[in-house]
Amino acid sequence: MSTEIADFIVIGAGIAGASVAYELSLHGKVVVLEMESAAGYHSTGRSAAVMSENYGPALWSRLVTASRAFLETPPDGFASVPLVTPRGALFLAREHEQAKLATQADELRRRGATIELATAEEALRFCPVIKATQFASALYEPDCKDIDTDALLSGYLRVLRSRGGQLITSGKVTGLKRSAGVWKVSTPTTEFEAPVVVNAAGGWVQEIASLAGFSYRNVVPFRRTAVVFDPPAGSSIHTWPMTFDVAETFYFKPEAGRIMVSPVDMSPSEPCDAQADELEVAIAIDRIETFTTMEVRTVKHKWGGLRTFAPDHEPVIGSDPEERSFIWLAGQGGNGVMAGAAAARLAASFALGADIPSDIAALGITPENVSPGRTCVMDDSGTLPVVGNLESLE
Numbered sequence: 506m507s508t509e510i511a512d513f514i515v516i517g518a519g520i521a522g523a524s525v526a527y528e529l530s531l532h533g534k535v536v537v538l539e540m541e542s543a544a545g546y547h548s549t550g551r552s553a554a555v556m557s558e559n560y561g562p563a564l565w566s567r568l569v570t571a572s573r574a575f576l577e578t579p580p581d582g583f584a585s586v587p588l589v590t591p592r593g594a595l596f597l598a599r600e601h602e603q604a605k606l607a608t609q610a611d612e613l614r615r616r617g618a619t620i621e622l623a624t625a626e627e628a629l630r631f632c633p634v635i636k637a638t639q640f641a642s643a644l645y646e647p648d649c650k651d652i653d654t655d656a657l658l659s660g661y662l663r664v665l666r667s668r669g670g671q672l673i674t675s676g677k678v679t680g681l682k683r684s685a686g687v688w689k690v691s692t693p694t695t696e697f698e699a700p701v702v703v704n705a706a707g708g709w710v711q712e713i714a715s716l717a718g719f720s721y722r723n724v725v726p727f728r729r730t731a732v733v734f735d736p737p738a739g740s741s742i743h744t745w746p747m748t749f750d751v752a753e754t755f756y757f758k759p760e761a762g763r764i765m766v767s768p769v770d771m772s773p774s775e776p777c778d779a780q781a782d783e784l785e786v787a788i789a790i791d792r793i794e795t796f797t798t799m800e801v802r803t804v805k806h807k808w809g810g811l812r813t814f815a816p817d818h819e820p821v822i823g824s825d826p827e828e829r830s831f832i833w834l835a836g837q838g839g840n841g842v843m844a845g846a847a848a849a850r851l852a853a854s855f856a857l858g859a860d861i862p863s864d865i866a867a868l869g870i871t872p873e874n875v876s877p878g879r880t881c882v883m884d885d886s887g888t889l890p891v892v893g894n895l896e897s898l899e
């Protein structure tokens with residue numbers, strides 16, 4: 506078996522692997538190993554592709570804020586089309602969820618995001634099909650954007666190649682061993698060697714860590730289902746926002762002339778080629794018909810995808826506590842595409858042994874609160890605790 510030498514080996518060519526490879530390729534030779542025949546086949550190719558600073562847990566949503574500039578103004582030559590286009594997001598709260606909405610509004614204002622608060626009735630001007638009687642109030646985030654995930658992923662990989670990096674497809678990692686300060690990473694045909702490995706294998710990150718012999722870190726995949734149907738005849742859906750309920754029981758958005766809805770299911774899954782779950786398809790249809798005036802006559806398309814979480818749902822980015830040259834870039838949940846640019850810079854700083862980028866540190870992100878070695882245990886009520894040092898941004 507032949508051996509190839511690099512400075513960094515990245516495992517996985519979803520958005521996480523491609524983006525961190527892009528960052529590291531400024532500092533040395535990067536090889537990205539991907540088990541499928543193409544990049545982006547799993548979670549990255551199955552997302553709703555939006556960027557909202559009000560989505561996800563605290564630290565992930567701050568990484569969205571830190572990613573906005575890259576997505577809105579990528580480096581010259583990165584992509585031939587805009588990476589993001591206007592969408593807007595609408596968050597709907599029931600009477601008893603007003604305090605939660607107010608907290609979200611305060612946090613967004615602190616980060617400088619533009620928001621508008623409205624009654625549910627007033628929110629009809631953003632999305633005319635919601636049943637306003639089901640809700641009390643709404644938060645509108647005009648700067649939520651649709652992301653062109655293909656352009657983003659291929660931009661990263663094109664620049665990687667132009668800097669001498671390599672993407673090896675059909676290159677499943679089957680073994681990982683470290684000796685004399687070097688990682689030996691086996692694929693069926695070739696062995697690769699490098700001093701630093703980045704584990705960006707999405708739903709498979711726990712398996713990769715086990716291959717390397719590290720302790721269990723509980724970063725595991727959950728399946729989510731998406732369903733596409735035709736909008737009501739004659740409606741001009743292109744201006745509708747991504748619409749969520751604050752309780753997180755559904756979201757829907759315009760998608761290539763149709764409507765995509767998810768029942769925001771979260772079922773534990775093995776790492777696999779995830780499929781739509783039929784019960785969840787039925788739940789998605791029921792939620793649309795309960796909370797909007799739309800009817801779903803025919804399901805035009807449906808899919809499943811994996812979202813991978815630590816128990817506290819926050820980022821798992823940094824050196825493994827057992828070996829500092831093994832870097833995790835994981836636990837992205839539902840934020841991996843929108844927060845990928847900043848997450849990649851953060852992971853690269855660990856791979857390089859450098860300080861956290863100052864703009865990211867200024868958002869309250871520390872090596873401790875994203876560490877793969879942090880303890881995240883549910884409390885007795887089943888509530889997820891806040892880990893690390895979540896200092897106020899004021």
Ligand SMILES: Cc1cc2nc3c(=O)[nH]c(=O)nc-3n(C[C@H](O)[C@H](O)[C@H](O)COP(=O)(O)OP(=O)(O)OC[C@H]3O[C@@H](n4cnc5c(N)ncnc54)[C@H](O)[C@@H]3O)c2cc1C
Pocket residue numbers: 516517518519520521522538539540541544545546547548549550551552553554555556676677678679705706707708709713729730731767809810811812813835837838839840841842843844
């Ligand atoms: C329905 C749905 C909607 C979503 N909506 C959004 C959204 O609107 N915005 C957003 O930001 N995020 C969204 N997400 C989440 C987002 O898709 C993920 O956070 C992101 O794609 C994770 O990227 P990744 O690179 O970590 O994982 P992946 O894209 O899964 O990449 C991991 C790669 O590792 C490879 N791999 C695994 N094992 C090996 C091995 N042994 N050897 C080599 N390669 C290996 C896999 O083949 C895979 O290509 C959504 C997800 C779903 C399912």
